[in-house]
Amino acid sequence: MTDLTTAFERVELPLETPFTISRGTQHTAANVVVRIEDGEHVGVGAAAPSRHYGETAATVEAVLPELLDVVEEAGDPLALDRIDARIDGRIGDNPAAKAAVRIACCDLAAKRLDVPLYRxxxxxxxxxxxxxxxxxxxxxxxxxxxxxxxxxxxxxxxxxxxxxxxxxxxxxxxxxxxxxxxxxxxxxxxxxxxxxxxxxxxxxxxxxxxxxxxxxxxxxxxxxxxxxxxxxxxxxxxxxxxxxxxxxxxxxxxxxxxxxxxxxxxxxxxxxxxxxxxxxxxxxxxxxxxxxxxxxxxxxxxxxxxxxxxxxxxxxxxxxxxxxxxxxxxxxxxxxxxxxxxxxxx
Structure with a gap:
């Protein structure tokens, strides 16, 4: 077990030019960046929520404390199966929020083993x-x-x-x-x-x-x-x-x-x-x-x-x-x- 600390922040990212698809035009992207630290390494992930799938930066921020509690309770970034199961058991839907946490866990796990994620x-x-x-x-x-x-x-x-x-x-x-x-x-x-x-x-x-x-x-x-x-x-x-x-x-x-x-x-x-x-x-x-x-x-x-x-x-x-x-x-x-x-x- 390891003492893990977690944090997140919303970042508003302007686009280089307005981006239009059949559903509308986007000028900025709101992402929520997650950090998970073990005292030596930092795992980083981010959510890019889409209203089309029922998520916004606000909904991501609302569920992240509970999702990150799961990670802190697990205390082991390499316990990816356990973390995945408990995240799904704690919160339904909200895939972008879950992705941010899981990306950060994978990043931290790979850094602990000193390998790139693909390895x-x-x-x-x-x-x-x-x-x-x-x-x-x-x-x-x-x-x-x-x-x-x-x-x-x-x-x-x-x-x-x-x-x-x-x-x-x-x-x-x-x-x-x-x-x-x-x-x-x-x-x-x-x-x-x-x-x-x-x-x-x-x-x-x-x-x-x-x-x-x-x-x-x-x-x-x-x-x-x-x-x-x-x-x-x-x-x-x-x-x-x-x-x-x-x-x-x-x-x-x-x-x-x-x-x-x-x-x-x-x-x-x-x-x-x-x-x-x-x-x-x-x-x-x-x-x-x-x-x-x-x-x-x-x-x-x-x-x-x-x-x-x-x-x-x-x-x-x-x-x-x-x-x-x-x-x-x-x-x-x-x-x-x-x-x-x-x-x-x-």
């Missing part, structure tokens, strides 16, 4: 994947400009947000600005099933890699309808929240998009990746708009992925934390020169 999980750090860089909704000309900026910075995989009254013009501007890039599209539930099938026809003509969450999550039959008729592969995001969702989407998509802030932590994400594979799905790890205090932990799961969308901290005006090296999107865990998740104050 704590037994993963091959030399297996890499390239993260996409997201181009939010804007007028076509501005989306083209954002795309050229990303390409000039070296990004070769782009994710284009759609869900407007003129989606094709916006995608055309992105493709013109990035003729050689791999492009993915995310509609964030904006289309009806019939619209999605029609739209996927012209998406294919722009050589789109896949289309993410074309229809509302509340319409599983609609997702299956699109999947069975689509000209491009389909990824599920809002329809794929927790482990229990995977059997329900297994015959309705090609790719399962997992996020730590949806499923509740890194170990929970690993469970989802293995279950997705068992159901014949490809794996993707996404994020909210997050500080590297959260993104860094996600990056260590890269060896389990087919696709990554871990650009959340890149959309910030500045990030108070550094994380795993991701030059031009390449997630390189093996280049990490320190134990834990790699998150540290910038």
């Amino acid at each position: 704590l999980f037994g993963l091959d750090g030399e297996r890499t994947v390239t993260s996409s860089f997201t181009v939010g909704i804007d007028d076509p000309e501005r989306m083209g400009e954002k795309t050229r900026t990303a390409v000039d910075a070296g990004y070769t995989v782009l994710k284009t947000k759609l869900g407007t009254d003129d989606d094709e013009a916006r995608l055309a501007a992105v493709r013109e600005a990035a003729p050689d890039a791999r492009i993915r599209v995310d509609a964030n539930e904006a289309w009806t099933p019939r619209e999605a099938v029609d739209n996927c026809e012209w998406l294919a003509s722009y050589d789109v890699e896949f289309c993410e969450q074309p229809v509302p999550a509340e319409d599983p039959d609609g997702l299956r309808y699109v999947y069975e008729r689509s000209a491009v592969p389909i990824a599920a995001d809002e329809s794929c929240v927790t482990l229990a969702d995977l059997p329900r989407i297994a015959d309705a998509c090609d790719v399962a998009n997992v996020k730590l802030m949806k499923c509740g932590g890194p170990r929970q994400a690993v469970e989802m990746f293995h279950a997705a594979r068992a159901h014949g799905l490809e794996t993707m790890l996404g994020c909210m708009i997050e500080t590297n205090a959260a993104i860094a932990a996600a990056a260590h799961l890269a060896p389990l992925l087919d696709y990554a969308d871990l650009d959340g901290s890149l959309l910030l005006d500045s990030d108070p934390y550094e994380g795993v090296p991701m030059p031009t999107g390449l997630v390189d865990c093996s280049a990490l020169d320190r134990p834990g998740t790699g998150a540290r104050r910038a």
